[in-house]
Amino acid sequence: MATTRAQPDFRTRLQDWLPRIVLSPSIAMMFVFVYGFIVFTIYLSFTDSRMLPSYDWVGIENYVRLWGLRAWWTAVINLGIFASLYIVICTAIGLSLAxxxxxxxxxxxxxxxxxxxxxxxxFIVTGTAWKWIMDPGIGIENTMHLWGWESFEFRWIKDRDMAIYTVVIAAVWQTSGFVMAMFLAGLRGIDNEMLKAAQIDGASNWNLYRRIVIPLLRPAFLSAFVILAHLAIKSYDLIVALTGGGPGRATELPATFMYSYTFTRNSMGxxxxxxxxxxxxxxxxxxxxLYAELREKK
Amino acid sequence: MSVATQDTAVRTGRVTRTFIYVFLLLFALFYLMPLFVMLANSLKPLSEITEGNMMALPKVWTLEPWAKAWSSAQIGVEPTGLRPYFLNSILMVVPAVAISTVLGALNGYVLTKWRFRGDSILFGLLLFSCFIPFQIVLIPMAMVLGKLGLAGSIPGLVLVHVVYGIGFTTLYFRNYYAAFPTELVRAAMIDGAGFFQIFWRIMLPVSGPIAVVSVIWQFTNIWNDFLFGASFGGQSQPMTVALNNLVQSSTGVKEYNVHFAGAILAALPTLLVYIVAGRYFVRGLMAGSVKG
Incomplete structure (x- = not known):
């Protein structure tokens, strides 16, 4: 009795489970390669790993040493300068263009x-192009001299104090158009009637945008901020291609710091x-x- | 993001309008300038760059730098040019894009039409994984690839790109399928159609546009990746890593013209995709940021 029933039961049950079975490889990969790896890296950060991973617990020693390192502070301060300028300039250009x-x-x-x-x-292509464009020998400075502006000077990329701003220039060049597209999509979603009404009431263009349009773009501002901030923190390739972290260590960011301490300076912890x-x-x-975005959908 | 047709144009005077056009054109020049510089200088003999003006068109036109960048420039220790690395990139990109897109389609289908308890938490976790800084997985990834015997190989890179790509592809397909009427799926179920039948007969035929978005996004991202290529590429480095090695090499004369030609070669595939299917590229970008 039981065995004869098992056949259809098994098939329906398989149908019931099929969706989950299909989803499971991706979920498994995610748990291993994303969250498992995150846990593992967090664990390593509490060990005395050097060239190779070690499992000897040292507590928060690595964090204490990290925040005592000049190079780390340089990277963090650079990120602060880079991220704030990058976000503000991209947003300003993107909004104006849109x-x-x-x-x-x-x-x-x-x-x-x-x-x-x-x-x-x-970013490697972008970095290569701007590296030579901003190079004092063959780049803009040279061009200006040849065009007759003899006193023109632009050698930030060779200057420890100014090199980080060259990274801003190249990064803004790469992403500001994208921010423009985000704002443009936001603008195209605004109801035109409201603007017409305000215009009939005699609002100036400036006030129209300042008081009505820009506040309505709040979601686009938020998205732009989140995307740009996360791109800034992850910036790695551009630094490698544009300045190589130099001159000296003047343009190191946390991402390049992590790479060099882990893989070339044998301080994996x-x-x-x-x-x-x-x-x-x-x-x-x-x-x-993400939480807010997912909530809204329901 | 809805592709609305309305613009928010206001009435503007002639002075304002002139200013707007000048502003827009100046920025167009700003964005085009590096491309012009790369192209113009990749067609000059080296002496024209070192002694001449970067902004000038070539006086003597030559394809020499392109030939050199492609087949004989020194990359690392071997004078192979970029050609073998271009091939590496192709061999890595094609399977990685295909696998991650297929998985994304299936995941999106399950997460919208076969919902179960806890599915939105899983999706949230998947979504967050798109944005992690990959530095957090570099060390364990290197160990695991080593254990699997995939370190420094194309299959290893394919695995890495699939793993960190399915978050985005799932996002695309999930949002796309969410707008597809569930009643149709229900009706098919009542008619006795199974899981894969419904996917194959009903979902897949309407998936064209989003599949294009997903393929373009994955192609661009994976082709342009540097971090994973540099970390796990080993003997099978992709194009971006090779270009960086070419440009950063400290031996000999800096051959700017060859560097520029190499940079364009590295940019060409994604640039072509952008020119041919720019509309979908933008859609992918937007869906990755402003959902819905």
Missing amino acids: IFLDQKIRGEGLLRPIYLYPMALS IGAASAVIMLMSIAAIMTPY
Whole structure:
């Protein structure tokens, strides 16, 4: 009796479980390669790992040493400078381009892809191009001299105090078009009638944008901020290609710090600790954002 | 994000309008300038760069730098040019994109049409994994790839890119399928259609646009990746790593023209995709940031 029933039962049960079975490889990979690895790296950050992973617990020693390192402070301060300028400038350029592009501009279809194409490039390509463009020997400085502006000087990339700003320039070039696209999508979603009404009431263009349009773009601002902040914290390739962290160590960021301490300076424990701090700062930005986004959908 | 057609244009005077056009054109020049510099200088003999003006068109046009970057420039210790690395990138990108897109489609299908308790938590975890700084997984990944015997190999890189790509592909397909009427799926179920039948006959035929978005996004991301390629590439380094080695090499004369040609070669595949399917590229970007 039982055995004859088992056949259809098994098949329906299989049907019931099939979705979960199909999903399971991805979920398994996620738990191992993402969350398992995160736990493992956190664990390593509490051990005395050097060239190879070691499992001897040393408590928070790595974190204490990390925050005592000049190089780490340089990286953190650089990230602060880089991230704030990068976010502010990208947002300003992106917003201006979007608002201007939204004024029934002839050739919008041609301009938009021009603003956005850098986003399709690798940061290594961007870094290579700007490295030579900003090079005093062959780049802009040389060009200006040849064009007759003899006193023109632009050698930030060779200057310890200014090199971090060259990273901002290249990064803004790469992503500001993308921010433009985000704002443009936001602008196109705004109800036109409201603007017409305000205009009839005699509001000036400036006030119209300041009082009505820009506040309505709040979601786009939030998205832009989150995306840019997380890109800034993860910035690695651009530094490698553009400045190599130099001159000296003047443009190290946490991402390059982590790499060099872990893989070339044989301080895996400290490298792991710095990665944990990077993760925590990204989590602090992303988690509330993703949580809110997922909630809204229901 | 809805692709609305309305613009928020306001009435503007002639002065304002002129200013707007000048502003927009100046920025267009800013974005185009590096591409122009790369292209123009990749077609010059080296002497024209070191003694001449970066912004000038070549006086003598030459394809020499391109040939050199492609087949004979010194990359690391071998004078192989970028060609073998270009091939590495292709061999890595094609399977990684295919696998992650197929998995993303299946995941999105399950997460919208076969919901179960706790599925949104799983999706949230998957989504968060898109944004982690990959430094947090570098050390264990290196160990695991070593244990699996995949260190420094193309299959190893494919695995890495699939693992860290399915978050985004799942996101795309999930949001896309969420808008697809569940009633149709229910009706098919009542008619006795199974899990894969419904996927194959009902979902897949309407998945064209989102599949394109997913493929383009994955292609661009994986082609442009540097961190994983540099960490786990070993003997099978992708194009980005090779380009960086070419540019950073400290021996001999700096051949800027070859560097620029190499940079364009590295950028060409994603640039072509952008030119051919820019609309989908933008959609992918937006879906990765502003969902819905």
